[in-house]
Amino acid sequence: MKPRTARICLAGAAAALATGLVLTARAGLPGLPGIGTLPLPGGADLGPHPYTVTAVFRDVTSLYPQSAVKVNDVPVGRVQEITVDRDDWHARVTLRINGEVRLPEDAYATLEQSSLLGEKYIELSGPGGLTPRPDLDIRQAADTREAATGRLADGDTIPVARTNRNAEVEEVFGALSMLLNGGGIGQLNTISRELGQALDGNQDTARSALRQVSVLAKNLDAHKGDITRALDHLNTLSATVSARDQKVGAVLTRLSPGLKVLKEQRGGLVTMLKALDTLSATAVTTLDRTQADLVADLRALAPTLQRLADAGQSLPDALQVLVTYPFTDEVLTGVKGDYLNVYLRSTAPPGTTILPAHDTAATPGTVPLPSVPAQGGGTP
Template sequence: MNRRRTKAAAAGALLGLTLAGCSLGGVQSIPLPGGADLGGHPYTVRAQFADVLDLVPQAAVRVNDVAVGRVSSIRLADDGWSALVTMKVNGKVRLPANAYAHLEQSSLLGEKYVQLSAPPAGEPARGRLAGGSLIPTSHTNRNPEVEEVFGALSLLLNGGGIQQLKTVSVELNKALTGNEPQVRDMLTQVDTLVGDLDSHKQDITDALDGVNELSATLAARDQKIGTVLTGLSPGLKVLDQQRGSLVTMLRALDTLSGVAVDTVNRSKDDMVADLQALAPTLQRLADSGKDLPDSLQVLLTYPFTDEVLSGVKGDYLNVYLDLTAVPGTQLVPILESKDNSYDSTAQPQDGTPRSKKPKQQKQPRNQGGLPMTLPLPLPSVTTTSGGR
């Protein structure tokens, strides 16, 4: 009877476990005995790994090798290249916001677990790791797998380098012996180059992003580029047909350049002599200073200033002007005086012989019968003794 009750209880327990497993989403959702104590108020932390290997849900989450939580789920991240691990951590655990997550193994063939740690000594801690925080890929890493170590060791032992170590060592000794300063200088330059590349990594990244954008733009305009290349083909055919003429032209240009260079070399002495002969003239022009531009101001100016007299000593300066009156202008004739006319009949009262008065010259008249006016008088100037 007791055995029957025990079997019934075991069956009931198994059925309850099965129903519980169906309602909670599988066996993986059932907490394992002996796991980490999450306390009454655990918080959720997410970490993005480039590779989680064979990490499974319910794996331990440790801090300083002390279990403080467990992995609740593992899924593909939104970028499609990394894994997103969701963990539940005891609420009493305090970590900075820039904490690191490492995927480690408990032993050589043991289980995988996630190790949470504070940032290294060179990086200051910031803030606090709270619920819903995400540890980025730059703060996650993993240890090498045993299979990877054995594979590298197998490659090394099976003709991958052991047999050649002696040869490599001997050749390195031959190459480095006596060249230590040069090798040290080369290593220094390599270190400087690597440092410069590291300091300009943002610029290099920006350049690569620009090349990526250019490639995307070219890919979006591939039809237009194809049309342009198709339109260039007739021109390329013409250039190919006229290749002989182009080659001949370039050869003629080469010959012409040779002749030009030879001509310049031959006439170099004469050119230098001409420039040297021109130097005194240029020096006199430079010595004239402001006198030359001042003289040009009065060269074509009427009436001329007194400065012109110094340039026309001993000669006359005549100016002929043709003036055209504005239509409608009234010309006033010159009045003639009767006192200046010649009188041949007038006889003096005292019996003295009469004197002939010079008869006034007849005023010239134009075709209309009006007297012609004389030209305007020149301005009065005082001539020097050398003038005429």
């Protein structure tokens, strides 16, 4: 056989073999598994007791069976099967994971890419990321999470709420084209040139601005807890205001007439404020001019106030006696019954005429009054 004929036969055989492999991979022959089911060389070691977990994605662009499953970039399993849920049209990815690797029950699944044009794989992580300590391997790091959460068991499902995927290269370039004025990627040169001209001679200012931005970012990161709490409180306030929107609307509606009145009386309010300003200036001037006299009056009043303070409780006690004069509270101790025996002695002033005693001899049953001489030269 001639060499050229041999080469043609080998090429035809290779083409036929490739065609058969493609057909087998797409449809599969009875009794012969598809090429997509064959394990890839160098894959993760599943161990003797692997377990199965299902992750639900909205889409799994360019992900194929036998793709790697990693935790912190360490292969721990592979993709076993990819199906489509007919109810919500979400992709259900079945994962086979090494039985010695235990993940938290609230683990997340993300569709990652090893490089710009590299293979796709599934990255598993905890809510805060499974970043191991330098002295722990990935299995020990996963075991340290067991105290805080349960384990991801065989047959569990990671819902679509805890799955995500990275942006595709096409999506990045599409967004970049939208950013650059409707897809003008050729304008990158112009943008770069203009940016260079803008920074030419302003390197120190640009570095200072970048340092300030870095300090601002660090301060924001240090106070992210306070910012989060402020946003939560603002959310609570917004919810409270939203629940009382009718009352707020009623208040604003009733406030409108008052604002209208204020608008109508704006001139009077301005005049009043000007008058208050003039009064304030006059009062300040008066106080400045009479400051010495006012201080002297206050100092002169200080002894009187000191004496009142020294009187203490005596002053209110004296005021109580003043309102009951001449009968003080001690009078009540002399009352033994319903009547009070009072002996009254009076002295007539000089020049007072005292009438003589009434003659009661003719009137039986009467007692004559004694004749009291007037003191101080009075006439009896």
